Amino acid sequence: MTKKDGFIAYSKNAKKINYLNKSNFDPNQYANGVDAFLIKIWTGEGLNGYENGFFWLTDPSKILIYQSRLKPFLGENMVVGRTAFGDLFVVSKKNKISVFNVRINDIILYEEDLTFFFNVLLLNEDFLNKMLDKVLFDEGVAKLGEIDSDECLGFFPPILLGGDFISESLQKVKLLEHLKLLQQL
Numbered sequence: 001m002t003k004k005d006g007f008i009a010y011s012k013n014a015k016k017i018n019y020l021n022k023s024n025f026d027p028n029q030y031a032n033g034v035d036a037f038l039i040k041i042w043t044g045e046g047l048n049g050y051e052n053g054f055f056w057l058t059d060p061s062k063i064l065i066y067q068s069r070l071k072p073f074l075g076e077n078m079v080v081g082r083t084a085f086g087d088l089f090v091v092s093k094k095n096k097i098s099v100f101n102v103r104i105n106d107i108i109l110y111e112e113d114l115t116f117f118f119n120v121l122l123l124n125e126d127f128l129n130k131m132l133d134k135v136l137f138d139e140g141v142a143k144l145g146e147i148d149s150d151e152c153l154g155f156f157p158p159i160l161l162g163g164d165f166i167s168e169s170l171q172k173v174k175l176l177e178h179l180k181l182l183q184q185l
Contacts, residue, residue: 006119007041007118007119007122007123008044010123015052016045017050017146025042025046025047025059027043028043033078033093034114035113035114037114037115038091038114038118041057041118049149052141052146053084053141053146053147053148054084054128054137055122056083057081058079058081058082060080063179064079076092076093077092082152082175083137084140084152084153085102085103085137085152085153086102086153086154086179087100087102088100091114095113095114096109096113097113097117099132102182103158103160103182104160105182105185108131136165136166136167136170137153139167139170140153140170143167144172145172150175150176151173151174151175152172152173152175152178153170153171154170154171154172154182155169155170155171156169156171158181
């Protein structure tokens with residue numbers, strides 16, 4: 001990824017997996033709930049997967065499963081993206097970004113705003129590798145192939161039940177069903 005010009009410039013040239021094009025999604029329905037920067041990304045790009053499906057922009061209405069569970073920690077919030085492992089990018093009403101790691105049931109709160117998250121953190125290899133486990137993703141994709149927009153990589157057995165955090169434990173699973181399973185742990 002190039003860091004020079006930020007996420008919008010990067011996304012214009014990135015290899016994308018398109019799962020919901022601009023004509024099927026109206027980002028303006030969220031204009032009062034999220035930063036104008038995200039509306040600009042959604043308007044320009046639609047909803048896509050990036051880096052061979054490592055992270056995805058999502059329609060907040062499609063991933064409501066965790067919003068009520070996260071509300072006591074984050075207040076009013078909206079899920080605007082996810083990783084290939086199903087971890088959720090959550091934006092608060094104050095435009096602060098958090099990552100909810102569903103694999104270990106932990107919320108990572110960032111002081112940075114949404115623009116910083118997209119323009120700096122998502123374009124930083126150290127952040128991707130250390131915080132979002134990109135190396136493990138690359139190993140999983142090499143073994144299992146690219147994931148589709150309705151899939152994620154899940155650990156079996158789940159990490160919360162003592163599973164191992166290794167690529168040999170990964171399986172391709174349906175995203176929403178996997179999130180529902182992990183929510184019950």
